[in-house]
Amino acid sequence: MGANRQADIALAAVKLFEQKGYHATSVQDIADEVGLQKGSLYHYIHSKEDLLLQIAHQAISEFNDKLERILASDIPAREKLTLGIQNHITVSISNLQTTTVLLREAFSLGEHQHQVIQDQTDRYLDLWTQILIEGQKNGEFTVPQPKLAALALLGACNWVYRWYKSSGKLTAEEISSVFSDLFLKGLLQNP
Amino acid sequence: MGANRQADIALAAVKLFEQKGYHATSVQDIADEVGLQKGSLYHYIHSKEDLLLQIAHQAISEFNDKLERILASDIPAREKLTLGIQNHITVSISNLQTTTVLLREAFSLGEHQHQVIQDQTDRYLDLWTQILIEGQKNGEFTVPQPKLAALALLGACNWVYRWYKSSGKLTAEEISSVFSDLFLKGLLQNP
Amino acid sequence: MGANRQADIALAAVKLFEQKGYHATSVQDIADEVGLQKGSLYHYIHSKEDLLLQIAHQAISEFNDKLERILASDIPAREKLTLGIQNHITVSISNLQTTTVLLREAFSLGEHQHQVIQDQTDRYLDLWTQILIEGQKNGEFTVPQPKLAALALLGACNWVYRWYKSSGKLTAEEISSVFSDLFLKGLLQNP
Amino acid sequence: MGANRQADIALAAVKLFEQKGYHATSVQDIADEVGLQKGSLYHYIHSKEDLLLQIAHQAISEFNDKLERILASDIPAREKLTLGIQNHITVSISNLQTTTVLLREAFSLGEHQHQVIQDQTDRYLDLWTQILIEGQKNGEFTVPQPKLAALALLGACNWVYRWYKSSGKLTAEEISSVFSDLFLKGLLQNP
DNA sequence: CATGAATGAGAATTCATTCAT
DNA sequence: TATGAATGAATTCTCATTCAT
Numbered sequence A, B, C, D: 001m002g003a004n005r006q007a008d009i010a011l012a013a014v015k016l017f018e019q020k021g022y023h024a025t026s027v028q029d030i031a032d033e034v035g036l037q038k039g040s041l042y043h044y045i046h047s048k049e050d051l052l053l054q055i056a057h058q059a060i061s062e063f064n065d066k067l068e069r070i071l072a073s074d075i076p077a078r079e080k081l082t083l084g085i086q087n088h089i090t091v092s093i094s095n096l097q098t099t100t101v102l103l104r105e106a107f108s109l110g111e112h113q114h115q116v117i118q119d120q121t122d123r124y125l126d127l128w129t130q131i132l133i134e135g136q137k138n139g140e141f142t143v144p145q146p147k148l149a150a151l152a153l154l155g156a157c158n159w160v161y162r163w164y165k166s167s168g169k170l171t172a173e174e175i176s177s178v179f180s181d182l183f184l185k186g187l188l189q190n191p
Numbered sequence E: 001c002a003t004g005a006a007t008g009a010g011a012a013t014t015c016a017t018t019c020a021t
Numbered sequence F: 001t002a003t004g005a006a007t008g009a010a011t012t013c014t015c016a017t018t019c020a021t
Helices: A007-022 A027-034 A048-072 A075-092 A096-109 A111-137 A147-158 A172-185 B007-022 B027-034 B049-070 B077-092 B098-106 B112-136 B145-160 B172-185 C006-019 C027-034 C046-071 C077-094 C098-110 C111-137 C147-158 C172-185 D005-021 D028-033 D049-073 D077-094 D096-108 D111-137 D146-158 D174-187
Strands: none
Touching: A007 A027, A007 A048, A007 A096, A027 A048, A027 C006, A048 A075, A048 A096, A075 A096, A075 A111, A075 A147, A075 A172, A075 B027, A075 D111, A096 B145, A096 C006, A096 C172, A111 A147, A147 A172, A147 B145, A147 C147, A172 B145, B007 B027, B007 B049, B007 B098, B007 C147, B027 B049, B049 B077, B049 B098, B049 B112, B049 D096, B077 B098, B077 B112, B077 B145, B077 B172, B077 C098, B098 B112, B112 B145, B145 B172, C006 C046, C006 C098, C006 D049, C027 C046, C046 C077, C046 C098, C077 C147, C077 C172, C147 C172, C147 D146, C172 D146, D005 D028, D005 D049, D005 D096, D028 D049, D049 D077, D049 D111, D049 D174, D077 D096, D077 D111, D077 D146, D077 D174, D096 D111, D111 D146, D146 D174
């Protein structure tokens, strides 16, 4: 494709890892996709596993960076939550393949490499928890167990890659709006 | 261990698939765990993939069966939702390894086999959606997009296997209670 | 060849390692020689390196065992030396391929594995040194630096694999006799 | 380092071949050591194998040249032997890496290239044999099989690279002196 | 039922060498 | 002279599965 081989390889890997899974994708597959010999790939990557690590790292970093900025902004917790959900869904959907690889394939990393991603994932949960605690402290939210609530929220959002089909008609905005309403107001008609 | 080889093998496989992942688990590993030779395993299983399929099938079936009974019962939708969440969390946690294999490893199945599980998974989503629609129809719930809400709920619940540690002090009841409250009443103090 | 595959494989490996060297011999070569598929070899060996280790281990063990018995026997040091040389040359020549692999290829082992062989090699030097010290103590020998003399003797004997051709007419006895005379009496006509 | 790239490369190769062995040393390793890119090396060398050949050739040449001069000199055979040993040990120890590569790695050369070194090695043996024959003829030595004795002597001397540690306290003189005495007078107290 | 030998395809990775720039 | 991208062949090792005994 482009002249930037490093990027081409990452793109090819993301595509194949998402389609077939990390284990079912051979280095040969990636080389074929990018139009190189198997051996030539190793000018650009350390190993197949490292390639996965880079992809996962880049993916989780984007989530973390954006949520950090939202957390730091000077707006009500309620708005941080809405923005945070919107951000998560938007990023998930616009980078659907990368997000899928992050959430589905990172487990295939070796113990040490997996921990690198795990640490960043833990950080993401932590940011969400802080938003909820903030809302609790200033009286916006009622949330007796902020970490558990954050896990519920994160679960709902991280599940999106499993069912979202780009061919469908749902936009990130629609999904975010429904999710925000659900988590803010709950299902009950008259609570 | 027991005399029921078929079951022993499934148990060993569940344990190993959960610990190391399906691809990283060799047939030799399973044979070692169960105290048999590699070749002898094939008196009990068709293939490694079939073993995974059986495990996943059994796992999703339990979820479906129990939720179907809850849906059919003669109680308010609100209670169905609470029971459904409680059931899901309880089953997830008491069969944590099996649930993990279902949710994390089923993707490693071949296309055809994977569809078998996918169909049952779709059914589970459908049951949840019906509960929400029921609550909407009888005025208990306000839920403009029941399927989207069901996906949020399911995501939150299916994420549990990713963070629950049996060593932790949280019981299934505590988690279910927090989740139910969250999905019923939302986070806002004064909606 | 025979029905003992383990032994056949070791024999094939010795033959090829001697002919082409350890690095130039591929696992495929060994499989071909023994009439097996590449993958089938791994029922019998842990790794190519382990195969080399086994061969080297067996080789040095024979040298050590026999020299230990000579050292322990109740005969003059002079005779121990003569017998020791005879033993070394005889073993070297009758197992010429194995001895070659031991002395030429063991360096190709990884650090840890190489140390295993090195330890046994050091032991062999130690045994020779003891023989010389014994002769020194009881007045048979004049040997101011026994360890250095042992190294000279060992060098001379360990060099044999480099020049001995089985097609030649020299017997182990002839060589041993010349070597013994040389080390006992020296070259000088009238010392 | 220096401006003489050709020499720098040879030095780097000697160092690495000695440390890791010829096969375990990659062209990349040599390039790294000398501070060049892999491809750039090929402006200075024909091939990795050729590099080894040059090193081995230079090494054996020094042994041959010096021993030839000793053989040609007008001194008793006994003195030629002493000087020859001293020369060999001194050269071995002061060029320990090069000598190690010559004696341990030359076998990795292809058949044709290896023969080039073999021929020079044979010549070296021949020179030693002539010294012994000379001593035999003029009555200085008693040496019924001069070639066999030369092989013993050569073996003892060529073994030095295997055990000499520069950190040790032994000088080339000490070793040479012990070796000369041993080969001239033998071990026996009263022959 | 159980074994374990055998298969054969396929995996990731290394590496000496070439060559256009 | 120096680079570094590219090659393509080779290498060790793994593994699910089969089958004769």
